[in-house]
Amino acid sequence: MLYSRRFSAFLPLDTFTASTVIGIVLVPKIKFLPVLVQILICLVLVVSIYYMLYVGNLLLIICLGRSEVNVVLCRRWKERMLAALEETAVDQPIADYVERAAEIHVRLSRPEAVKSTLVSLMESERNALLGLRQENEKLRSGMLLSSIAKNLANRWRSSERIALRESRIIDDPVYGCVALDEKLSTVLAHPLLQRLNRVRQLSFSYAQFPSSTHSRLSHCLGVAKNADLALGGIFDRGQYYVLGENSPREFPEEILRSRKAIIQKAKLVAILHDLGHGPFGHALDNYVGFVDPGKPSQKPDKIYTAQYIQQSFTAVQNRTGL
Helix, strand or coil, rough: CCCCCCCCHHHHHHHHHHHHHHHHHHHHHCCCCHHHHHHHHHHHHHHHHHHHHHHHHHHHHHHHHHHHHHHHHHHHEEEEEEEHHCCCCCCCCHHHHHHHHHHHHHHHHHHHHHHHHHHHHHHHHHHHHHHHHHHHHHHHCCCCCCHHHHHHHHHHHHHHHHHCCCCCEEEEEEEEEECCCCCHHHHCCCCHHHHHHCCEEHHHHHHHCCCCCCEHHHHHHHHHHHHHHHHHHHHHCEEEEECCCCEECCHHHHHCCCCHHHHHHHHHHHHHCCCCCCCCCCCCCCCCCCCCCEEECCCCCHHHHHHHHHCHHHHHHHCCCC
């Protein structure tokens, strides 16, 4: 009775019968107790013995009847598939049956799909972690000031890593406000231009005139403001003079329509015109061979300005479109 080969249908009935018989046999031994207590004990014993026998029966089935279970499962699986095929009407397409088979297949293969998805996600996370570790090792190995400066400078060599800055208005003690749009603000943020903020415009003259301490950068911004004012006045008049002619000429319509772009380019040239200046301006131009150590150049700042723009401003130019 404990190990029934009819485990699929008669297992609950067998265990319930056995537990009931055992409960009836044990009841006379506790007849000296009150009736309600006897009934309660009987119910507890019946339920406990029922579940014990049920679990024991299942364990026996798993241990001794595994092959038989596999046979029964295979038979029931075939019966279910055949039943699904029989339910499909003759006038219906075979796609209905295929769809049902596909649903069953998905249910059976879903754990494998979940497993492959998790493996893929774990692999990508592992690769990302490996990349972060390699980047960390690079940073740890290059913590010298020169390495940090090189890493920061290289950020400006790729247009993808350059973000457009917001338009801004800079207060100037001489010209009031200098307005810069997003593109000019991005150019002004370049490290080579910010370097000019630490270069004195009038070199060593501050030793005699203490107030002459403004930088090359403030000078460039003042030139940009003057270019804006000059071109704005010319466009407002709408006329220009040609050498040798007494009367002015009118601007063509396409020039007037390009007013904003022309003024923007003029301000850009004004901001960049002193880009190549050395640490002390023109004070050392005649004594130090910046370009050629043996031959001091008269205007090394012009040479370096052209080199800096060609070598270091390509990414900014591509990002801003100037």
